[in-house]
Amino acid sequence: MNCPYCGHSDSKVIDSRDVNEGIRRRRQCLQCKSRFTTYERIQPASLFVIKKDERREEFDREKVLTGIRKACEKRPLPDGTVEKLTDEIEAELYQMGRTEIPSAVIGDMVLGRLKRLDHIAYIRFASVYREFDGITSLKEEVDILANHPVIPSTDQLPLIPEEQLGDMVRIKQRHQQ
Numbered sequence: 001m002n003c004p005y006c007g008h009s010d011s012k013v014i015d016s017r018d019v020n021e022g023i024r025r026r027r028q029c030l031q032c033k034s035r036f037t038t039y040e041r042i043q044p045a046s047l048f049v050i051k052k053d054e055r056r057e058e059f060d061r062e063k064v065l066t067g068i069r070k071a072c073e074k075r076p077l078p079d080g081t082v083e084k085l086t087d088e089i090e091a092e093l094y095q096m097g098r099t100e101i102p103s104a105v106i107g108d109m110v111l112g113r114l115k116r117l118d119h120i121a122y123i124r125f126a127s128v129y130r131e132f133d134g135i136t137s138l139k140e141e142v143d144i145l146a147n148h149p150v151i152p153s154t155d156q157l158p159l160i161p162e163e164q165l166g167d168m169v170r171i172k173q174r175h176q177q
């Protein structure tokens with residue numbers, strides 16, 4: 001558990017208490033002395049993903065990571081973005097407290113985050129996952145995105161780099177010509 005302020009890997013527990021079905025721990029970084037909170041939960045013995053054809057397979061974090069990594073390849077995203085997204089999705093899945101999750105739910109979670117982060121990565125992921133049936137449905141999706149530029153929000157991942165915003169503006173302009 002790295003310090004969210006300086007990244008240092010060691011912290012001490014100042015306080016811990018039971019909350020719902022987990023434990024809340026107040027920690028202090030041993031390096032920068034910042035305080036932060038962690039929540040521990042019991043992880044279900046196993047989480048199964050229900051695939052489109054109804055088959056079940058055990059949830060595999062690596063698969064999510066690989067899918068997101070491919071979509072984000074060569075995009076100007078901050079280091080660690082792919083891992084952070086995967087962590088968030090994994091945590092959210094386990095927080096649902098279910099033992100089975102349809103693969104579509106996971107796909108939508110990835111898409112929702114990529115959409116707010118990077119439209120190119122989003123389209124790449126969607127084109128694999130949604131299996132666009134042709135260029136027309138792909139264009140429709142791009143048109144929607146072009147009219148809804150990424151709005152960096154502070155509670156999400158780091159802000160979109162300048163050059164990427166430039167890309168998106170250019171895509172939009174080209175589309176409008």
Ligand SMILES: [Zn+2]
Binds near residue numbers: 003033034
């Ligand atoms: Zn620190």
